[in-house]
Amino acid sequence: MPLIEAQGLSVRRGDNTILTGVNFTIAPGEIVTILGPNGSGKSTLIRALIGLERPSAGAVRHRAGLRIGYVPQRLHLDAALPMTVRRFLSLPHRVSDAAAAAVLARTGVADLGGRQVVALSGGQLQRVLLARALLAEPQVLILDEPTQGLDQPGEAAFYQLLEEVRAETGTAVIMVSHDLHVVMRASDRVVCLNGHVCCEGTPEIVSEAPEYRALFGLGTGGTLALYRHTHGPDHVHDGCAHDHDHAHAHAHGPEAADA
Template sequence: MSLVQVDELCVTYGATTALSRVSLRIDPGEIVTIVGPNGSGKTSLLRAIIGAIKPFKGQVSHAHDLKIGYVPQKLHIDETLPITVSRFLNLQGGVTSTDISEALTQAGVPELEKAQLSQLSGGQFQRVLLARALIAKPDLLLLDEATQGLDQRGSASFYQQIETVRNTTGCAVLMISHELHVVMSASDRVICLNSHICCEGTPAVVASAPEYRALFGSGTGGALALYRHEHDHGHDHADHHHQHTKVVE
């Protein structure tokens, strides 16, 4: 059974249509990435999935007792606030020191537990936000432009950690991003969105699809191939998932 099922979703803001007849699913254990230009409805789709906005038409269905972990685009913290990473992760309550240690380890930064939040780099802070989302042991991890502001190396490292999280915890991942070839390389399935679903499939298939290239050009395919060559090729899970593409006119 799918964790999330979206059927004929339409989202409007006044006279503006953000999403038109979008249908998709998210299955257990898979990494799905939504890519699209600015204003394509990516954030509206994520907000509809978590229930933050009500669709104009269509519906979003969740599996029973679905637990969702959310990594935001950014989180503003007063730099003068004297708070450690451990204390920050304990703010949501009901969290043990073991929970915090395990979440930081899963996020790839176990050494940061006693660090001051104000002294973290941008990449370290995003790992802490990832740990914060992992504490509840989610079935589905949602990331909304989670590496905005990081350089390409930092972004690539973060998304490789997301693969590790999926492989070790079994959670599904839905990512929204504009960092095309980096985030696509960490994905089992990519959905190209421009108010409607233009095309979807494996990263390599989507990168070569005419509908994708009409939006982003042809340069991403070469960058995707280069990144995959440098990557550790730990994509056994991906190799057996969704070896097809669907193009929607």
């Protein structure tokens, strides 16, 4: 069976429907990106897959004994509270110095153990959060907008690191994003979400196409995405264009918040 499987998953909050009829699976060693505009329910889906959000309909199943590593979108720490990276790695359960050193080295921040967490840059913090998630030797890594706030070189380096971790450990990876720039190069499959799964398949970034280069000029700030969905003959479209191997262009405002 898949590591995680959701069938007919719906989530409501009061009178507001966040997700409707979502089917989702992830297999061992697979990297899947959940993509969608701000407010499309991506973070809600992640919380439901982890078990932090109770479905109003449908079900989520985990493989027996599944180990999950989670990298949140944001980490809120009191700036007045002193906490080194080494101490942070031992919350809530203490880990050995050897284990802490190993995961920090694996994520490329071996020299940060004595640094204060609140003093880290965005890229450093994401690598520390990833290191903490790896301590559990997860079978699935779940990352919610892991490169939010990073520049494009930082994004590329982080996704390259994820590919290396997957190759070395065999862990599956679920990533959440609203931007296909760079991230899709590290994905085996993309699920396009907008309150429901509108389409999914193996993505292809049209990196050499003039249209792609026009969208990803230096002035775009990475807020536009041109990509392709390739669907099998049995794929059911629901909310996306109906031609096969078709290109979509999305523009997302940076100020909106995801559900």
